[in-house]
Amino acid sequence: MPPAIDSLADEIVDHRFKGLPPDAAGLTVRELAAERRDLYTGGFITPVLTLSAEAVAHNLCAMDRFAGRHGLLLAPHGKTTMAPALFRRQLEHGAWGITVAVPHQARVARAFGVRRILLANQLVDHAALAWVAREQDADPGFRLLAFVDSARGVRLMDEGLRAAGAGRRVEVLLELGAEGGRGGVRDAARAGEVADAVAASAGLRLAGVAGYEGEIPGADAEAVRAWLERLCALAVALDREGRFAQIPEIVLSAGGSAWFDAVADAFSRLPPLSRPVAKVLRSGAYLSHDDGRYREVTPFNRRPHEGSLLPAFRLWAQVVSRPEPGLTLLNAGKRDIAYDLGLPEVQAVRTAAGRVRRADGLSVTRLADQHAFLAGPAGPEPGEAESPGMPEVGDWVALGMSHPCTIFEKWPLIPLVAGDGTVTDYVRTFF
């Protein structure tokens, strides 16, 4: 990747970045990182989200090994992190490309030099198509692959590229869906129509098939397996029809973060096609993992011998009020904490004196825009001022959260923290 990414280290640390030390204002990110400040005593203000340096490194390796073992390529979903420095580390760990959901995300990846972008949606926005055409024509090494799932979509995409005077064709993957699911054709007949439309277009080229098993209705192991077989069968059928005769390699892609074991199994059973097949997994949440949904659904729960993921996020908030027995208020809320797939869990309490203890029995009961409501295992006994173990005003409280996509998005510059509390670097996000 080009030097653009290094320029992030030249950004000035200022009011734009919550959680960062006010007394660092005016330093560059590089200069602040070089100071190797301590997270707890280095002037960071609460709330502050942190990423564990060790957990991120562990997770990068775990997915690289999993993919390698199963002959899969990785195009991690970049929408999760939207962090070019993490894209770079994923590419350095062997990723084939970066997946995105919308053209804006493709622009961010492209601004930092990503050369293979998988846009996992139909792209019919004329202004965005003009941008794609410009980028592709300016750099022969840049390759954008988009999903298609309707003849109308193909026609609009082709019109947009023609209006933009695109020189190179844009590669497309025929998206398979499922009844009651999200995007993607529902059957072979529609798939044929879409493939015909692509063949008839001036600006597109069919490069493979793709889909997302995570959005099929009632996704369980059996439903996912059956759907993945359909996906493979579609690739086989299109190949037999000679739909890939013009290309050197067929792309076959599936895989979120909940079923990549099933994807590996299904893809391993794909019969030989007329061309080599790039089997591309698009998992994104693995990089930070989480303390909620993805902890529950990671395939490594089923296959512990294949690896593991570590939760990398920890949000530190401060107790700002304990206004009545049984109620403790933290200075972090919906603005800071992911809440769409469950409330955060309380992991630890740190006193101003630096004593850290586990937070057994504490829970977050609700969030306001800027506050979390914390409760103990039970209300205080009658006559007691407070239940035992509740943190005091001024204490820091560590929260683990659910859903990486809605954690990253709330923090534009995230300290990367080593196990001893040293902040070794900062991760910039663009949402």
Place this chain on the structure above:
Amino acid sequence: MPPAIDSLADEIVDHRFKGLPPDAAGLTVRELAAERRDLYTGGFITPVLTLSAEAVAHNLCAMDRFAGRHGLLLAPHGKTTMAPALFRRQLEHGAWGITVAVPHQARVARAFGVRRILLANQLVDHAALAWVAREQDADPGFRLLAFVDSARGVRLMDEGLRAAGAGRRVEVLLELGAEGGRGGVRDAARAGEVADAVAASAGLRLAGVAGYEGEIPGADAEAVRAWLERLCALAVALDREGRFAQIPEIVLSAGGSAWFDAVADAFSRLPPLSRPVAKVLRSGAYLSHDDGRYREVTPFNRRPHEGSLLPAFRLWAQVVSRPEPGLTLLNAGKRDIAYDLGLPEVQAVRTAAGRVRRADGLSVTRLADQHAFLAGPAGPEPGEAESPGMPEVGDWVALGMSHPCTIFEKWPLIPLVAGDGTVTDYVRTFF
């Protein structure tokens, strides 16, 4: 406000800003605004959030008039917008100051020259207190007022200021809460303890009383009225005790966006105190208003003769897939759309040819990270391909949303659009 705010117009329009035209990359915000592009044909990419220039102007005037009529000052809650350009317009419309929830937000307001900041929480973060001390000591014209609700909080705050070598005292407002509510003392005995602690401190000075009626349990007109009477009674009691003998003016503050009529009534009945009283309303949501919660709860529903607010946000997303009858997918999801206080409403459909129609009967049934699921009034008749009125792939769909605080936060640069579709300016936010 100082020139810092004008520097926002010097920012380069680039990959950081979703929705903005890719072909504007390299222009400054000022240059792009001068082009007065058309929202629909000017190269903006979907999804794109817009703010109505007319609605914002209307709402600024409506609240200014309401406050003026009732002898209230406005310190609009800046956490809602986090937009310095909107802070400036609020101050130009007579606002007394800007309210914030956490030190980071105070930093943003301060970076753009706000000189009176109301921090509506207890502030016990030592690094943040050191920042406050530096700012106050560097600028005699800067005034930060924070809430306090416990003797421990007062002591920690005082310690932090002392550790920072603060020269000037920080003004504090004694926060009143309610049993089962959020922050704030629950009774007069605790209020007295906190006031005593402030009096005994070296670094604080009691400047008044404050609270938030929106978080009292079961807030209805009667409960809010009763609580506001308690707030006024607390101000009277502290004044009679001579707690405000050292200050020229007493601050009395309440008011979110749902009960400012009740606040106006209660504050109008405050008996004369020993000092002039600055009666400060902290409403924030009025500026953009919304198409959900705040449309329901605005006090102007009860008092239409006193004014009105107009919903200013409109999100344009594009149909990217219509994979089966009855299901239409938009390219905007949790990343773009507020969802914590209800799903968005579908307001209009715009075809590529520029025909706009109302979206009667269409609704958003669920959101994924990057998709909205759109349904018609009923599924298609058996044998029909689609129910009538559903938008086609490529159409733009306008969504109205609920909860300004979680709309603004998702968009770093928001086009301000005139009624004729001309983009006249851009609003930068810092979350």
